[in-house]
Amino acid sequence: MSADVVPIGRVETPFETTSEAPPxxxxxxxxxxxxxxxxxRDGIGEFAHGDSVVVVWWADRxxxxxxxxRDGERGVFSTRSPARPNPICFTxxxxxxxDTDDGTLAVRxxxxxxxxxxxxLKPPLD
Structure with a gap:
């Protein structure tokens, strides 16, 4: 079995490495x-200032x-660690x-x- 995934874009953050990023x-x-x-880009038009968005991203590093x-204390699947066999992350x-023209969502x-x-990109669960 295989799973083909195509990224829809990339993030720009102040963190050059994974160790600099907050947990x-x-x-x-x-x-x-x-x-x-x-x-x-046509898929982002309904997002607006103040909305929440779940960014599904690949921890490629x-x-x-x-x-x-956690020093062997926890199995990775019971944590949100990006280090895992398939590093799919949700933030x-x-x-x-x-900005729908250049395809940018500025986020906090x-x-x-x-x-x-x-x-x-997904809306959060209520």
Missing amino acids: QGEETAYCGNVRVDEQF ADRDVLRV ECEVVAV GVDMADGSPVLD
């Missing part, structure tokens, strides 16, 4: 941009061989601004390294 974005005020590729974290952010609450691929 949970919702607990921070760090801002960044989600840059949506041109062919997907994460260690994919990790099964135990709920606040939308600060939307980022926890991903600069340049991380974005797989999807």
